[in-house]
Amino acid sequence: MIKKIKQTKLEKTLIIFVIILGIVTFGSFAVIKNKCLFVKKYNPEKLKFKNSENIAILNAPCGNVIIELYPSVAPNSVERFKMLIKSGEYNNVAFHRVIKNILVQAGDLEFGKKNNLNYTYIGTGKSGYGTINSELDKNFDFKKGSVALARNYKKNTEDSQFFILLEDAPLFEGEYSPVGKVIYGLEVLQKIKYNDKVEYVLRPDFINTFKMLK
Numbered sequence: 001m002i003k004k005i006k007q008t009k010l011e012k013t014l015i016i017f018v019i020i021l022g023i024v025t026f027g028s029f030a031v032i033k034n035k036c037l038f039v040k041k042y043n044p045e046k047l048k049f050k051n052s053e054n055i056a057i058l059n060a061p062c063g064n065v066i067i068e069l070y071p072s073v074a075p076n077s078v079e080r081f082k083m084l085i086k087s088g089e090y091n092n093v094a095f096h097r098v099i100k101n102i103l104v105q106a107g108d109l110e111f112g113k114k115n116n117l118n119y120t121y122i123g124t125g126k127s128g129y130g131t132i133n134s135e136l137d138k139n140f141d142f143k144k145g146s147v148a149l150a151r152n153y154k155k156n157t158e159d160s161q162f163f164i165l166l167e168d169a170p171l172f173e174g175e176y177s178p179v180g181k182v183i184y185g186l187e188v189l190q191k192i193k194y195n196d197k198v199e200y201v202l203r204p205d206f207i208n209t210f211k212m213l214k
Contacts, residue, residue: 035191036062042184044213054078055213056085056180060095060192061205065164065185067147070178074135077149077158077177082212084109084127084160090210096122097163098194098201105150106207107161114206123200127160134158138174145182148172164189 039062049055051068058065071078084090090107092114097105110125111118118125134155142148142165150161158177165172166189182189193205 039063039187039191040185042066047184049213053212053214054180056082056210057213058090058210059208060188061208062188062191063185065188066183067180068183069147069180073137073140074177074179076132077135078179080129080132080158080160081149081162081179083129085210085212088209088211089127089160090207093207094122094201094204095192095206096201096204097199098192098204099199100194100196101166101190103163103165103167103169104189104192105161105163107150109160119200119202123161125161129159131157131159135177136174137178140173140178142169142172142176142178143181144168145186146172146178147180147182148176148178151176166190 042064044055044057044064044066047066049068054069054071056067056069058067069078069081084107089109093106093109094112094114094117095104095106096108096112097103105123106112108122108125109127111122112125134151134157136155140146144165144167146165146169148163149158150163151157151159162179164182166186193201193203195201
């Protein structure tokens with residue numbers, strides 16, 4: 001006859017400890033893997049806006065980024081930006097340039113599309129609509145959340161690419177054409193994939209959709 005061996009209190013405690021450790025480890029792994037877990041979700045339909053015709057909603061992997069556009073500051077730049085948003089040109093376009101806690105950049109319509117990503121030339125692509133003149137405003141504060149059209153080293157070369165600041169950048173004042181500011185969801189952009197070593201991202205995150213509220 002086989003006798004049952006009773007577990008000691010120490011053995012029971014160790015088993016319980018191992019089980020708890022396993023649960024904590026698994027839970028921690030799940031949290032780390034899901035980068036969007038603690039990001040607040042914003043539903044534009046449940047928010048009120050003073051100028052709803054100038055509200056744009058960018059949907060990224062972790063949720064909505066709600067931007068108020070400023071046509072009074074840079075009318076031609078905002079008109080171009082709105083046109084590209086309304087036509088769906090920004091959908092499935094990469095966040096190709098990301099500097100951690102500083103800025104994210106997207107809008108390369110030629111080489112940044114999800115189904116036609118070109119790592120060799122990304123960041124140099126055009127929209128096909130031609131460039132527009134710079135609209136620089138020294139009085140516009142390039143604070144955290146500011147949205148502006150990107151350009152190369154020469155002025156009057158703005159096209160479709162844009163960047164959003166993740167920190168204040170006073171040196172940008174009078175250098176770039178501002179189009180608006182993030183009013184909700186900046187934390188969504190702080191979760192965009194980046195590379196610690198270089199500004200350009202391999203296998204980047206993409207804009208899911210970008211549309212006007214109205």
